[in-house]
Amino acid sequence: MNAVFGHIYRYFLLLTLAGIPAFLSSCKTNLTRQTNNDTSAQEQFVSTADTCLRMPENAFADVYLNLNSPAVYDYYKSRGFALHWGDSAQASAMIEVIHTVRLYGLLSQDYHVAEVESIRSNPSCASRQRLDALLTDALFTISSHISKGRLRPLTVDSVLLEGRAALSTPSDIQHYLATREPRHEGYRMLRSALTAIYDTLPAKDRHQLLDGVTSDSISAQRLIKKIEVNLERWRWEDGLFEKDHVWINIPAFEVIVFRSGKEVLRSKAVVGAPGKPTPTFSSAIECFTVYPYWHVPRSIAVGEYLPSIKKNISFIPLNNLEVLDNRGNILRYDTLPWHTYNHNNFPISLRQREGTHNALGVVKFQFDNPYSVLLHDTNAKGLFRHENRARSHGCIRMEKAIEFAYYLADNYSRYTSEQVAGYLETKTMRRIDLDRQLPIHIRYFTVAYDGKALKEYGDVYGRDKQLLNQYYNTGPIVTEKKLGG
Template sequence: MLFFPVSRLSQPRFAHKSLKAGLLAMSLALTGAPLVLAPAPVQAQQVSAFMQSVAEAASSSKVLSEFYRANGYKPVFTDNSARAKARRQALLRAVNAAPAKGLAPYDTSLLVANLRAIKSDRDLGRAEVAMAQLFLDYARDIQTGQLVPSRIDSGLVRQVPYRDGLAVLTNFTKSNPQAYLRKLEPSSPEYARLLKEKANLEQVLGKGGWGQTVPGSKYEPGDSGNGVVILRNRLMAMGYLPRSAATTYDAKMQKAVQQFQMDHGLTADGVAGKATLDEVNVGPEKRLASILVALERERWINMPLGERHVWVNLTDFSAKIIDDGRVTFETRSVIGQNVGDRRSPEFSDEMEHLVINPTWNVPRSIAVKEYLPMMQKNPNAAGHLRLVDSRGRTVNRANVDFSQYTSRSFPFNLKQPPSNRNALGLVKFMFPNKYNIYLHDTPSKSLFGREVRAFSHGCIRLQQPFDFAYALLAKQTSDPEGFFQAKLKSGVESVVPLEKHVPVHLIYRTAVSKPKGGMEYRRDIYGRDAKIWAALQNKGVQLRSVGG
């Protein structure tokens, strides 16, 4: 959507040949046909009609009303100045390039029709405001996304860092338009690499994809036959295997399969079993959809992440500490089970402290949904938990008739004292939030050996919680391990504040770029990306192919 230039207010509108040329060029750029220009010039005394029209058109938007009131209802897009022309051209280029950035195309047909019908300064005022609204729409879409996360899935509780529209528009008018529009996009290396992979996959689609899907259910070193040849060809097409004429599952193919498995969160045994073949046979269309979803997610988190921050990718079952853009610590994690309200939510917060030898205060939902029914059948069930009344006193179970309580009327809290068998293990990492989510140790160490690790009630369990603690504490003590172990050996619950709070980002990415090239893909374990992709398609985002 773009509107044509108009005269300076002290001149007849179409007095200059250069202005007419600009109008024709702009019309051609929008529709391929020239605008029908009003034959009669508009005199200077009609300026107030333009101003009144701008005020009326902007009245439905608080941002636009404040902006034009502050600038005296002067045009910023539709006069004949070089600056206005630069703004129009920059916005036109940005809007036309929206699909290349993973955004839905902008429908300009109605606005173009209205442009061709302009015959007065009142029409011109409406065009000015429509142009400003187009800028605001594009700026928000490219900067912080086209979707509102919470409307897609209940687990998407992320607070998107929306910018103040008035400031964005005001700053645009004071800046180099093209440079300003570029800076609206996320500046993260991940965003740039995702755009590069998007373009690559569009070329793959244009050339027909990665070839025939691989039949069968398992191939391993030493195998031969048609299925192995098809697997070889597909691995070559995806860039995992150099050109080869081998017809057997040789060492090179085994190495290629292992790399593929590592890039897709699979056990890297070099055997192409069912899980591996399922991922090998995923087409470029689905991978491109994952990229488009990842671009939208990257816009949702378009903000400073923190020089040091904790990055938990739920789909990757991992937790990392990032220092100045570099991973300095990484461990496996267990996330919420893919059932009801146990799915781990996505949000950002700040880690404030850790608790060594923690007490487990059983969440109310777990207490009444899981433990109360057990105790109604057997009052001594879950004997590792203390029954505590509203005044903090431990209650003797022998004096309680659990059958008289419901999930609503149950008056007690359940607590598990610090111990090696505590459900939280020996340390928890707190970023207080209303979702009661945190990172913690666990006595259930065997679960970290699983390929898919979704077993918790929603919190994030860490495989190496002590080392995680040492890495965090290293910023504030010269002997983090000694400090931690002294607190641990005391057996007493200890709260250790972090002198500098650390941002924590719980994210969900099924497509993640590798800094040195290539991509990693993960399964959409909660089905959230499928919902986001459906919503993006409803907005008009499409898969594109290039070439062919």
């Protein structure tokens, strides 16, 4: 049996015990309404009632059309095609979940809300069967969306293997869904904020927004949508972060260091400009270097420095640059045919010598990534005075870089902060390898809990606009990439 069905079968089994008796009672009540002398009508109704207790065995039957999850038919097959919901209180509870699913940051139209409402009062067998399939599909889909995200392709989710006791009261469905939500504190705080917003709204606005109808409360509607797309981002996270890690939220322009789950250092940061965005990814800091060289990225060397060098060869010594061949040997810059160099012909590299003039400042932190992104000090301290600090070529400049270097030396290496201070004082280049790597996570959240309160940040790269279009079906459904752009 498919993994998802094993879990769902266990979850639904006891619920069925509550649902089917209620449905049988309903059928019995209807049956007594027939006249005693109408034997043929009674026999016909008994036959119909028996049929109503089962789902069609044909996988192409109308009741299985246009469902979100491929798991629905196989689920019914695994239980001998018996209905799950019937007329039980659980069915009513599930319908209520669909109507209020926006409290999770999801949209009710994804879960057949219109069709459910149109057929729930129809007593025909086909309608009862269709309603049962719709509710099962809704629970499968909501469970997946809450756990892994709405914009990810719906898959048979191995997470559903978690053994969980079947529950039997109307509140159990919501309790079950709560177990499927991400456990990140950032997610939980956003969910709490979303609930609080709905709780403070007038009843009319609350119902309008839960139903996906434009509300008169424009500011609340805007914030709700912003929270919803940021909840979606949290659902893309694969697991909890380590107790010790570095957290960089690009729109917040901040670096936060955590130890044993508690914040130990917070620093302003400068991130990539909109045209050269800092990518989002995870890695681990392996080492840091005091008084580092800066190996100028080829894109900067060719796109920005080469035109200046062609105009004035003195640009090289004035900026403390060295010219290297492909073996790392230093070349005499004044003997090279600069006029022949271009984007397609640039057989050299540029390196800036160490020092306070260096673009990396006096310390850089290295972690493996395919984007050549660094976390580092800077020689342009004035950038930290700006409110909008999206001003770099993609690397992340840290205001408290030296303080962070001291922290790493004392807690993650065989060196001490006093030794690092000595290297800085004597302007000695020194690489400090960490005894254990420190995870670093670079993310993009425009609404986030900063440890004290919920804060909104600017959409510096326009990603909210793109994601909002995708989330509310005004654009193509594609998942936001975890990289720059």
